[in-house]
Amino acid sequence: MFCFDEVREWPQERLEHLVKLGILQVGPFAEKVTCDACGKGHWEQVRWESSVRDTLGKRAYIQCMEEGPVHVPEIRLWQWIVDASAMAKRLAAAMDLSGTVEEVLAGMMWKLGRRRLAGRFRDVFLAMAASGEEARIADAAGRSLTTRDGVLFVVQLPKQDGLDRLTVFDVAQVVELGADGLTVDLDYIEDALPRDRAIKEDRIRSLPVPEGITWPEITLEPGESSLRVFARGQSWEIDPEDAGFADSRRKTGEGDKSYQILRFFALRRGRLPMEEVKVKDPKTRADGFRKQISNLRKRLGNLLAAEGESIRWDADEEAYTCCFKIRRAGYMNLPLPSDGSWMSYQIIERGDGRIAVGVKANRLRRTKEARTGETNAAEHQETLWHEYSLVDLGLARDVDRLLPEGRALVDLLQAGGRLARRGDDIAVLKLNQWLRDQTGLAGDPLQFSETTRVWAATFDCSSERRR
Ligand SMILES: [Zn+2]
Structure with missing residues (x-):
């Protein structure tokens, strides 16, 4: 609730705008007000006396120790109440959230909806509670979170922890009143959200391969813009990015290194001796390449729940061999003839x-x-x-x-x-x-x-x- 003495400091159009948006509503007259007669600013109870001179039919007074009864003009008693559910709806619209706004803790907390933020879907909440309510907020969030973690907007930053699945933002820091209504600083929010390795894995589509399938039963065909997967008579065509091979956080190069190696395997019919890797890129060091292979294995494992090892290291021959079949997209990939002609x-x-x-x-x-x-x-x-x-x-x-x-x-x-x-x-x-x-x-x-x-x-x- 804002009293007149606070609101008078604001630009007039801002107050009108907030009222028009429904976020602020005119509330009942204030019951207490500070004295502005003696300069001491004491806080006094308002009392009303009937008055025929006023349109209200009554007049407000406070008692001052120095000045005696002081008349308080009606306007100083006006108050504006924040309509939290209107604010919740406005915020949800400003953030383009999907789902409906729900009150998850009566008068205190709202679930605004969800959207993709910093790479994955997250629920967004608004809490309009004083500090000390963290436990109830965490409990309500825990019950209504449908995503791994979420975003919580508060009007007062919580003192204690206990909200580990929520990233907390002070509404005043991230929300502004623009000409068209509320605007939310999504860039700032995304930067502050946790971005762990698991985020990428979350976005990856795992293919519904038959249970118990082994790597040798799988054929991969990595093309330039699509990866084809064949397994027991079924086939899928997917975007390498959906398959988890491109890292959108990095502009170019490094991010899709795994996919480049997969395509290199296809070119070399599933077998890469370290010698050839060094020929292709003399700067490659064996331990660096081992790390990249381990990354590739991880990504393949996320995409396909196949049993066994996906890429084998042959120490004697110093070569990596795919345990699955791999071929270049659109290529016959025939065995070489015995006479090479x-x-x-x-x-x-x-x-x-x-x-x-x-x-x-x-x-x-x-x-x-x-x-x-x-x-x-x-x-x-x-x-x-x-x-x-x-x-x-x-x-x-x-x-x-x-x-x-x-x-x-x-x-x-x-x-x-x-x-x-x-x-x-x-x-x-x-x-x-x-x-x-x-x-x-x-x-x-x-x-x-x-x-x-x-x-x-x-x-x-x-x-x-x-x-
Ligand atoms: Zn006074």
Whole structure:
């Protein structure tokens, strides 16, 4: 409650504004007032005497030891009461809070709603209580907090602690009366809120992978702006930031270091010898990289509740190996052929338009002889087949829209490995580069003959599609 003697110090328009907002309401006449007749400022009880000269029909007096009865003009008895529930509603609106305003402690404390502040959702409270009520406030907050911690606005800073889940702000420090109503200094509040490591983990979406799944059952495909996850026939595509790989508190570089390493793993087919890490970035030190790997493990663990180890350190070979499968987005990621040449590849257009890629690779096969129980290991060659859609391969925008290099591949397959196009045909040159990138093999998969003026594939091409 504010008395006239306080309010008279304010700019007139400020009082009017607060009344208009409903935050201040005109209250009953004051029952006590300070004496302004003798200069001693003593505090006296008001008494009323009837008076026909006044519109109220009565007149207010106080008793002064020096001046006797002193008349108090009506205006000095005016008071304004703070309507806390109106203030709560105005604050909630000013902060764009969601939810409804609730009175959680009668006449004393309000839950204003919630919003994302400094990286996570927090409940916001307003307490209009004198100090000494901390225990009741903490108790009420504890009962109505739906977030891990919250924000508490007070009109008087609490003396004792006990509000550990709440960050306390003096309303006067963070709220201003602007031309359009109340404004709340959200930047100041966000800066003061606790920002621990756990905040980031809070924002991370964990994927609903089947319970008991192990890392080897998971495939990751980290693309530039999306991370695809495959597990037991299901797949998800998520924003790396939602997956917890970008740290929005840091502008660039450091924050998404984990994701860069994940993509580096994809490029290196899931295996990073320290030697290669040093080649890529000579400044990298082994202990620094170990820390980054440990960060990456943590982030992967938050995203996927899979059992076992996600990235293994092989001390003998000084290399990190992913225990999950990892591949570059839009890449075939085929095993290298045993002879390291394009001749070992076979590409077929299936009847349904999918692309089958076969590669001859050496495999070690163990056989156990039933009679003697002896095991024999023998290397043999087999063709491994993988199938892809042209969209998966990055050769088509969607089912019906082939990119020029995708068109060139399909034409090549349908023509049995020959293409009558110019030597500087951009689409063919692009396809050539694309094929080289897929495998990392040296040598051109497509070669142009100056004599026949035809492009010829050095791998086996065919199509099962009837036209
Ligand atoms: Zn006096």
